Amino acid sequence: MKKAVRLLLIxxxxxxxxxxxxxxxxxxxxxxxTQQAVKGQLEFLASDWTEGRATGQPGAYMAADYIAxxxxxxxxxxxxxMEFERPTRAERMAGKRPSSYRTFYQSFNLIETRAGKDHxxxxxxxxxxxxxxxxxxxxxxxxxxxxxxxxxLELPIVFVGYGHTDEENGYDDFKDVDVxxxxxxxxSGYPGHTDETSKAYDTFSSDWGRGRWTLMRAKxxxxxxxxxxxxxxxxxxSDVGAAWAANLPFRVNSGNYEGVKPRxxxxxTRMSLPGNELSSATVRITVSDRVMNELVKxxxxxLEAFQEKVKSSLKPDSKALAGKKLRVKTTVDxxxxxxxxxVGVLPGKDTTEIIVVGGHYDHLGIHDGWIWNGADDNxxxxxxxxxxxxxxxxxxxxxxxxxxxxAWTGEEKGLLGSRYFADHxxxxxxxxxxLNYDMISRDNxxxxxxxMCSMNYTKAYSVLEDLTNNNIEEYDLDLDVAFRPAxxxxxxxxxxxxxxxxxxxxxxxxxxxxxxxxxxxxxxxxNWEKMTNIIKIGYLNIWDLANTEWGADETx
Numbered sequence: 102m103k104k105a106v107r108l109l110l111i112x113x114x115x116x117x118x119x120x121x122x123x124x125x126x127x128x129x130x131x132x133x134x135t136q137q138a139v140k141g142q143l144e145f146l147a148s149d150w151t152e153g154r155a156t157g158q159p160g161a162y163m164a165a166d167y168i169a170x171x172x173x174x175x176x177x178x179x180x181x182x183m184e185f186e187r188p189t190r191a192e193r194m195a196g197k198r199p200s201s202y203r204t205f206y207q208s209f210n211l212i213e214t215r216a217g218k219d220h221x222x223x224x225x226x227x228x229x230x231x232x233x234x235x236x237x238x239x240x241x242x243x244x245x246x247x248x249x250x251x252x253x254l255e256l257p258i259v260f261v262g263y264g265h266t267d268e269e270n271g272y273d274d275f276k277d278v279d280v281x282x283x284x285x286x287x288x289s290g291y292p293g294h295t296d297e298t299s300k301a302y303d304t305f306s307s308d309w310g311r312g313r314w315t316l317m318r319a320k321x322x323x324x325x326x327x328x329x330x331x332x333x334x335x336x337x338x339s340d341v342g343a344a345w346a347a348n349l350p351f352r353v354n355s356g357n358y359e360g361v362k363p364r365x366x367x368x369x370t371r372m373s374l375p376g377n378e379l380s381s382a383t384v385r386i387t388v389s390d391r392v393m394n395e396l397v398k399x400x401x402x403x404l405e406a407f408q409e410k411v412k413s414s415l416k417p418d419s420k421a422l423a424g425k426k427l428r429v430k431t432t433v434d435x436x437x438x439x440x441x442x443x444v445g446v447l448p449g450k451d452t453t454e455i456i457v458v459g460g461h462y463d464h465l466g467i468h469d470g471w472i473w474n475g476a477d478d479n480x481x482x483x484x485x486x487x488x489x490x491x492x493x494x495x496x497x498x499x500x501x502x503x504x505x506x507x508a509w510t511g512e513e514k515g516l517l518g519s520r521y522f523a524d525h526x527x528x529x530x531x532x533x534x535x536l537n538y539d540m541i542s543r544d545n546x547x548x549x550x551x552x553m554c555s556m557n558y559t560k561a562y563s564v565l566e567d568l569t570n571n572n573i574e575e576y577d578l579d580l581d582v583a584f585r586p587a588x589x590x591x592x593x594x595x596x597x598x599x600x601x602x603x604x605x606x607x608x609x610x611x612x613x614x615x616x617x618x619x620x621x622x623x624x625x626x627x628n629w630e631k632m633t634n635i636i637k638i639g640y641l642n643i644w645d646l647a648n649t650e651w652g653a654d655e656t657x
Contacts, residue, residue: 155466
């Protein structure tokens with residue numbers, strides 16, 4: 102049984118006995134967070150000048166320069182890469198030597214890939230009666246999301262249910278099968294996702310509030326971790342081929358766009374961190390029902406029966422598809438992209454441990470002349486990071502712990518900037534906490550008072566919830582926070598890069614509006630009061646945590 106050590110009591114005592122000037126310093130920081138300052142920063146960051154801030158594009162570089170300039174204005178020290186300055190010939194003759202200095206930019210390489218045009222899929226099977234091979238047609242029987250490099254392989258197939266893993270609830274579709282260097286066949290969704298009355302839905306649904314993309318990302322990451330070479334995803338009964346029709350659409354009308362051809366999409370390209378080895382990301386294939394039926398025919402796998410049974414049993418039934426192999430060939434076009442995070446530091450008295458305050462500044466860019474400004478996603482979170490930096494510096498005090506402020510790039514392409522930083526932290530210091538801001542300025546449809554937000558956090562650190570409630574009450578902030586603790590919080594935002602390394606996280610989000618990833622995510626829709634209050638609670642929490650000893654709950 103867990104016994105929570107309510108460190109809130111310690112924080113309260115520390116606040117009570119702390120010198121008056123320390124409390125005054127905290128208030129000075131809070132006073133630096135104003136709606137006017139918040140608006141001023143976001144109005145430029147989400148303007149057309151930054152061109153949607155797509156990773157590696159000129160607009161993103163302009164946005165990064167703007168963020169770095171404000172970090173400098175607010176008094177942070179640069180915490181990015183070292184650069185070298187070579188003196189001119191005249192300077193060398195005068196005795197000046199080459200020198201180095203630290204920048205606000207952490208630069209790194211990305212590989213951008215786009216699917217090529219040559220894709221093949223064929224099934225070979227061997228039975229007592231002989232063998233046969235079936236060749237399928239691209240965008241008639243299957244579609245491909247290619248990996249980072251052109252790939253050709255022929256491998257056995259393993260059915261892995263939904264390809265779903267939930268450690269907290271003891272469910273793992275991969276438990277009794279080996280998928281390394283295999284092609285896995287999985288169902289879309291998660292157990293019970295189509296039946297809201299089922300035990301499985303009740304068990305698994307709450308973890309996927311941000312929808313199918315978050316779920317798919319988690320499933321893909323799990324498959325890659327286990328060494329699967331390719332993923333075939335099926336959704337029995339769905340008309341996946343509708344998207345492959347060669348004669349449609351005659352005209353496109355998607356609400357905010359109308360034209361004679363589909364609008365170019367941000368999702369036509371992918372990006373990845375190259376790493377030190379040439380290892381392609383897992384190939385992902387979607388197939389029609391007739392291909393799906395050929396894959397499982399004669400193997401003893403009944404997809405419909407499995408879906409029905411697992412809803413109540415919550416027990417996987419994964420197995421190799423005996424006698425069957427798939428041959429897959431995909432091609433990609435790729436190029437190298439240089440991208441950069443923006444990193445500043447407020448040194449504390451202890452420089453061996455750091456608190457990381459971050460949010461991604463990249464968005465979706467420009468397509469067919471349309472600009473995805475990304476005011477909420479995630480101009481709002483970026484302004485939150487900058488505002489907390491300003492507030493911490495405005496206290497006039499040096500914190501006990503070092504605080505590093507980061508604006509990530511590449512989040513929309515797979516959390517790439519935060520993943521790179523998590524692998525290459527500032528000064529190789531120990532990261533003890535990550536505060537993540539993502540989409541902190543909008544309202545859900547059920548938020549009639551305009552004050553609701555969520556806070557995901559690492560379950561073992563109940564001090565984070567206690568501290569948040571205490572600061573909301575003490576400073577009279579109009580926020581209704583839905584707390585979402587998890588043993589290892591995950592999802593499609595940058596906190597996942599830290600949680601994956603067992604670093605405790607605290608992640609604020611205001612809502613999930615219909616303009617998400619649309620070109621009308623504009624300033625006029627921002628709830629400025631809510632956004633400012635979410636920034637304030639983040640600052641108050643971070644300042645307390647940077648000046649107090651705290652840790653995980655004790656257990657007994």
